Amino acid sequence: MSRVALLAEGRNHHPNWSNVYNRVSITLSTHDLGG
Structure with a gap:
């Protein structure tokens, strides 16, 4: 988990x-447009 973080x-x-x-x-979220 630390490596992924x-x-x-x-x-x-x-x-x-x-x-x-x-x-x-x-679950991943991003602030990138279209991410």
């Missing part, structure tokens, strides 16, 4: 995720 931040994307036991759910 750094990559996402560098691309101006903002992950919203949850990590529960053996399941990770990720």
